[in-house]
Amino acid sequence: MSSNIPLLDLNAQNDPLLPELRAAFDCVATSCHFILGPEVDAFEKECAKYIGSKHAVGVSSGTDALLLCMMALGIGPGDEVITSPFSFFATAGCIARVGATPVFVDIDPVTYNLDPKLVDRAVTTKTKAIMPVHLFGQSANMGALCELPSTRRIPMVEDAAQAIGAVSRVGNVGTIGTFGCFSFFPSKNLGAFDDAGLVTTNDDALAEKLRVMRAHGSKPKYFHAMIGGNFRIDALQAAILRVKLPHLDSWTKAREKNAALYNELFAKAGLPSEKLGLPKKVETRHVYNQYVIRTKRRDDLRKHLTAAGIGTEIYYPKCLHLQECFASLGYKDGSLPHAEAAAQEVLALPIFAELGEARIGRVVDEVSAFLKAS
Ligand SMILES: *Cc1c(COP(=O)(O)O)cnc(C)c1O
Numbered sequence: 001m002s003s004n005i006p007l008l009d010l011n012a013q014n015d016p017l018l019p020e021l022r023a024a025f026d027c028v029a030t031s032c033h034f035i036l037g038p039e040v041d042a043f044e045k046e047c048a049k050y051i052g053s054k055h056a057v058g059v060s061s062g063t064d065a066l067l068l069c070m071m072a073l074g075i076g077p078g079d080e081v082i083t084s085p086f087s088f089f090a091t092a093g094c095i096a097r098v099g100a101t102p103v104f105v106d107i108d109p110v111t112y113n114l115d116p117k118l119v120d121r122a123v124t125t126k127t128k129a130i131m132p133v134h135l136f137g138q139s140a141n142m143g144a145l146c147e148l149p150s151t152r153r154i155p156m157v158e159d160a161a162q163a164i165g166a167v168s169r170v171g172n173v174g175t176i177g178t179f180g181c182f183s184f185f186p187s188k189n190l191g192a193f194d195d196a197g198l199v200t201t202n203d204d205a206l207a208e209k210l211r212v213m214r215a216h217g218s219k220p221k222y223f224h225a226m227i228g229g230n231f232r233i234d235a236l237q238a239a240i241l242r243v244k245l246p247h248l249d250s251w252t253k254a255r256e257k258n259a260a261l262y263n264e265l266f267a268k269a270g271l272p273s274e275k276l277g278l279p280k281k282v283e284t285r286h287v288y289n290q291y292v293i294r295t296k297r298r299d300d301l302r303k304h305l306t307a308a309g310i311g312t313e314i315y316y317p318k319c320l321h322l323q324e325c326f327a328s329l330g331y332k333d334g335s336l337p338h339a340e341a342a343a344q345e346v347l348a349l350p351i352f353a354e355l356g357e358a359r360i361g362r363v364v365d366e367v368s369a370f371l372k373a374s
Pocket of ligand 1: 184197
């Protein structure tokens with residue numbers, strides 16, 4: 001009997017690091033530097049170096065990273081922010097939370113990321129930011145997005161929550177827009193033991209603004225020229241992430257290798273592309289936070305894989321523009337057809353670094369056998 005294959009196995013990553021992770025915990029526990037302090041400073045420097053940005057500011061989650069950027073740009077009621085309808089809820093939620101209007105434009109059906117042509121058409125005088133998402137670990141088409149004459153003076157907030165280490169054709173994610181937002185949610189490529197996030201920027205003044213605003217806008221202490229929030233990263237999470245960061249590149253390489261093997265084995269299985277769509281790498285480095293296939297028989301395939309003990313997930317089953325909480329925006333079924341089709345057809349397969357060839361082979365066999373028998 002073959003054993004189950006989970007979508008993600010965090011123990012496989014954490015177990016070899018447990019002694020170091022425990023030591024990091026002890027170090028924070030005995031230092032009593034729980035809020036900001038040396039671990040956070042060091043982590044921010046190490047992240048800035050890894051990502052290639054001038055500044056990195058640790059925050060409480062990927063969601064708060066996005067929200068803080070909206071606040072730092074002074075975005076509010078009457079403003080529009082253009083973003084993708086095919087993303088995790090936080091992408092649009094943070095726009096609405098500051099009172100602005102999310103403007104959803106359709107995705108490119110090959111990459112699942114914002115279609116720059118449609119972004120161009122959606123820009124108005126009210127557009128105060130553009131928020132591309134680097135979905136599944138592949139950069140949005142930042143080259144095209146930045147070259148549009150209509151977007152040149154509009155701040156770009158990169159939702160890089162799924163894409164630490166990814167590289168677009170015009171540079172590393174998180175270094176191209178005004179801000180880059182990262183998440184260390186446990187299932188992201190670099191995962192903490194709680195919620196945590198990061199904002200990157202190359203702008204000195206904006207970096208300082210982020211630092212002040214993540215601590216209630218307090219500067220000097222107890223004096224508030226602006227309104228911020230409690231958006232600080234935990235020192236404990238920073239210490240844990242510092243143990244993991246040096247391994248991130250080897251983990252990412254393993255994900256890339258796994259994806260290449262999936263592609264090779266699926267190609268050998270010889271299914272026509274109408275039956276099985278595979279992820280396509282069009283930017284420079286895809287970090288495969290998810291390996292997402294596409295089929296019209298998605299729901300039945302998922303049932304089959306679950307019965308075979310293979311973990312899968314649907315990212316995402318309902319587009320953001322059709323969520324009940326955004327009903328007042330007036331989008332309808334069919335408004336954004338590429339995103340809506342993707343929501344019906346995509347399925348994420350296991351891709352974590354420690355997966356190994358044998359298990360990839362088994363997943364490919366199960367998927368191919370099911371799709372051939374129809
Ligand atoms: C995970 C994620 C977020 C939110 O990050 P949290 O750390 O969970 O708050 C935002 N956007 C995208 C695309 C994500 O995948």
